[in-house]
Amino acid sequence: MTDALRYKRVLLKVSGEALMGGRSYGIDLETVDQIAADVKAGIAAGAEICLVIGGGNIFRGLSAAASGMDRASADYMGMLATVMNALAMQNALEKIGVPTRVQSAIPMSAICEPYIRRRAARHMEKGRVVIFAAGTGNPFFTTDTAAALRANEMQCDALFKGTQVDGVYSADPKKDKDAVRYERLTHHDVLARDLKVMDAAAISLARENNIPIVVFDIHHKGNFALALKGKALSTVIEDNRAAG
Numbered sequence: 001m002t003d004a005l006r007y008k009r010v011l012l013k014v015s016g017e018a019l020m021g022g023r024s025y026g027i028d029l030e031t032v033d034q035i036a037a038d039v040k041a042g043i044a045a046g047a048e049i050c051l052v053i054g055g056g057n058i059f060r061g062l063s064a065a066a067s068g069m070d071r072a073s074a075d076y077m078g079m080l081a082t083v084m085n086a087l088a089m090q091n092a093l094e095k096i097g098v099p100t101r102v103q104s105a106i107p108m109s110a111i112c113e114p115y116i117r118r119r120a121a122r123h124m125e126k127g128r129v130v131i132f133a134a135g136t137g138n139p140f141f142t143t144d145t146a147a148a149l150r151a152n153e154m155q156c157d158a159l160f161k162g163t164q165v166d167g168v169y170s171a172d173p174k175k176d177k178d179a180v181r182y183e184r185l186t187h188h189d190v191l192a193r194d195l196k197v198m199d200a201a202a203i204s205l206a207r208e209n210n211i212p213i214v215v216f217d218i219h220h221k222g223n224f225a226l227a228l229k230g231k232a233l234s235t236v237i238e239d240n241r242a243a244g
Contacts (some may be wrong), residue, residue, distance in 0.1 A: 057080030105137030162218025167235035
């Protein structure tokens with residue numbers, strides 16, 4: 001089935017908020033299980049998949065810094081939140097028979113592997129899902145930037161951004177009924193129009209390394225496997241020179 005895939009090796013970026021489901025805080029295990037099932041479907045279709053998960057469902061470093069906390073300390077706390085989410089996703093994947101490794105940019109040898117690029121690539125070649133935790137390991141960088149960095153290091157064909165809407169809009173479609181959904185954009189379009197897809201550092205990194213970004217609705221069951229085949233409702237962000 002691999003010939004049906006538009007993208008063979010991908011990084012899936014999931015926000016921490018996506019794991020909340022209908023809750024206002026924390027981890028909704030039913031939602032985590034649904035995302036894990038979608039990842040399994042992608043593996044079954046022949047894709048090699050790695051993940052970066054945010055931590056905003058548990059702790060947001062930027063918000064804490066805005067409230068007066070030291071930004072570096074707040075960011076490190078946010079990184080620890082991403083490790084918690086990564087372990088929850090690992091558990092959900094392994095429950096359904098998907099071999100998974102968590103690699104942390106901050107070494108935590110008792111609970112996960114340290115991030116080692118060549119080891120991560122080897123895991124993916126063997127059909128294991130690799131979840132990259134603790135962001136880049138540095139404060140002042142978001143998990144969006146970590147996702148773009150790891151997608152580049154793993155030589156991914158695309159970075160998939162799972163969101164709560166079916167693509168990139170000119171405005172928040174939940175607040176503006178006249179918001180327009182874009183089918184295709186370039187990285188430059190996103191930066192020039194200040195579209196809130198990912199932070200500017202992540203978009204720039206993806207642009208410099210010719211990595212397409214596919215934005216899709218992760219809460220629609222089965223959507224990820226469809227997106228891997230280019231069949232899901234989504235927005236594809238790629239430079240014209242990479243198109244086709």
